[in-house]
Amino acid sequence: MPDCVAHDRRVSTLQSRIAHFHSTSTPFRIYHGSTNSTRHASFDPFAIIDVSSFNNILSINASTQTAIVEPNVPMDALVAATTAQGFLPPVVMEFPGITVGGGFVGTAGESSSFKYGFFDRTVVRAEVVLADGTLVKCSATEHAELFDGLRGSFGTLGVLTLVEVMLVPLKSWVEVTYYPTASSAEAMDVLQKETRKGENDYVDGVLFSKDSGVIMSGRLVSEPSSPRIPVCRFSRPWDEWFWIHARSLTSSDKATTELVPIGDYLFRYDRGAFWMGMYAYHHFFVPFWYIFRVLLDYFMHTRIMYHALHASGYTDRYIIQDIAFPAASAKAFVDYLDEKFGIYPLWLCPLRKDGRVSMGHPRQFDGPVGGQEQTGRTYQGEYINVGVWGPYPSSEVEYIRANRELERKTRELGGLKWLYSRVFYTEDEWCELYDKEKDEALRMKFGATGLPSIWEKVRDRGKKKEEHGTGLKGLLKRMIKSSALLSGFYGIYKAVRGGDYMLKKKSS
Incomplete structure (x- = not known):
């Protein structure tokens, strides 16, 4: 059966289920089978639209340099299919399990986003089933308002069933140059200089401390x-983790250049989930030595780590935020983090000027930038994303207070959070940052009021209340979840075992 025929049948089945929910006024949520969000996730199997099977690549067109794919296709599958045909997606998220649909309706950028924008900017056409079961095709020239509204909508306008993504000609290597920096100011300066060089395709950076970093x-x-440029790889179990390798080059007094295979470069942060895997070693009292990184490599890939994170409940133990700031304000935020939290490493990723409009339908920003007022003018410059990922052992009250303080500083400096992370804003604070009226008008126009709004989708609901049951099994589960160490082992067990970790079990 041709993939396009099977696709049409899947869409027809999906339309029928959505139309049923619509006719009975039953609210539903869209279920993908996995998540790269850190929000607590739990789905009712009787009130979902399951799109986990929409994971097929339908065609790759060499003449138009586009790929037509279903939304649940993960990045590694998309890269494998396109590179086999001599092409490459211009923006590839760094974790292999992030999906095309998640990249389009979520917030997804990488080190090429200074050049191409967020991933949604590489989408040229989409197919979506509206909340009444109607199938609509949209692009910049067809149903343009819907197409633009889907960016950063987080599945609140309809159910995505197909995406056409632009491609660029494949080149097999990335020539990576590492520039050591000795301060946050120097890091920001070098980062912006590198984004202005026309020959660069990728730019990002890591700060390891207040006075040590690399762009x-x-x-x-x-x-x-x-021919003298050395080849370096990051995907095999015996290869060093990328950030550790980059840190080893900060002691040099000059730039270092290496040749990296394209696949190794694109998913260079997968092993160890940037540096979050390091904290797992510390948690389980395993020495963070090279030999153990080799032996335990299987557990240190992001698909396993996300599963373990949710199963263990550890989203309440870490500050995990990506925040895009006007370029001139990024240093002030890094300095604030150093003083208040001391969390390192930090990820730096430059973003194109249009980055803000891809981030959950926000209002325009016209406040001060870099300490300078810009009264009456909307900010139209570049952005720099700061990735803040690190442990924050504390009580729940202190954890929420710290995250709310981060959000307050973010608003003060004109920043905007990537909404995969937990959101602690009040509804009034949310409405100050995001254009709720525009969002509601779109939802009304396209009949999406039966779906949750963006605010309802992303707002924090506190710790997930778990039902452990009665008897010996329930007692054991309560004992496990009350122990930080045991709950960590439980998360690993659930991840290795596989299976669903977001759907509630159906009652008999």
Whole structure:
């Protein structure tokens, strides 16, 4: 059966189920089978639209340089299919399990986003089933208001069933140059200089401390510019984790250039989930040595780690936020983090000027930038994303207070959070940042009021109340979840065992 025929049948079945929910006025949620969000996730199997089977690549067109895919296709599958045909998605999220649909209706950027924008900017056409079961095709020229509204909508306008993504010609290598920096100010300066170089295809950076960091720029090449450039890899179990390798180059007094295979570069942060895997070693009292990183490599990939994170409940033990700031305000936020939290490493990722409009339908920003007022003018410059990911052992009250303080500083500096993370704003604070009226008008126009709004989708609901049951099994579960160490082992067990970790069990 041709994939397109099977796709049409899946869409027809989906339309029927959505139309049923609509006719009975039953609210429903969209279920993907996995998540790269850190929000507590739990779905009622009787009130979901299951799109987990929409994971097929339908076609790759060399003449138009586009790929037509279903929304649940993960990044590694998309890259494997397109590179086999001599092409590459211009924006590839760094975790292999992030999906095309999640990248389009969520917030998803990477080190090429200074050049191409967020992932949604690489989408040229989409197919969506509205909340009444109607199938609509949209693009910049067809149902343009819906197409634009889908960006950062988090599945609140309809159910995505197909996406057409632009491609660029494949080059097999990335020539990566590492620039050591000795302060946050120098890091920001080098980062912006590298984004202005036309030959660069990728730019990002890591701050390891207040006075140590590295900015990395990459150029797609078919052949190295010099035969003396060493080849470096990051995907095999015996390869060093990327951030550790980058840190080893900060002691140099000059730039270092290496040649990295394209697949290794694109998913360079998968092993160890940037540096979050390091905290797992500390938690389980395992020495963070090279030999143990090799032996335990299976557990240190993001698909396993996300599963374990949710099963263990550890989203309440870490501050995990990505925040995009006007470029001139990013240093002030980094300095604030250093003083108040001391969390390192920090990820730096430059973003294109249009980045803000891809982030959950926000209002325009016209406040001060970098300490300077811009009265009466809307900010139209570049952004720099700061990734803040680290442990914050504390009581629940203190954890929420710390996250709310981060959100307050974010608003003060004109920043905007990526909404995969937990959101602690009050509804009034949310409405100051996001255009609720525009969002509601869109939802009304396209009949999506039966779906949750963006606010309802992302707002924090506190710790998930778990039902452990009675008897010996219930007692054991309560004992496990009351122990930080045991709950960690439980998370690993559930991840290795596999299966669903978000759907509630159906009652008999």
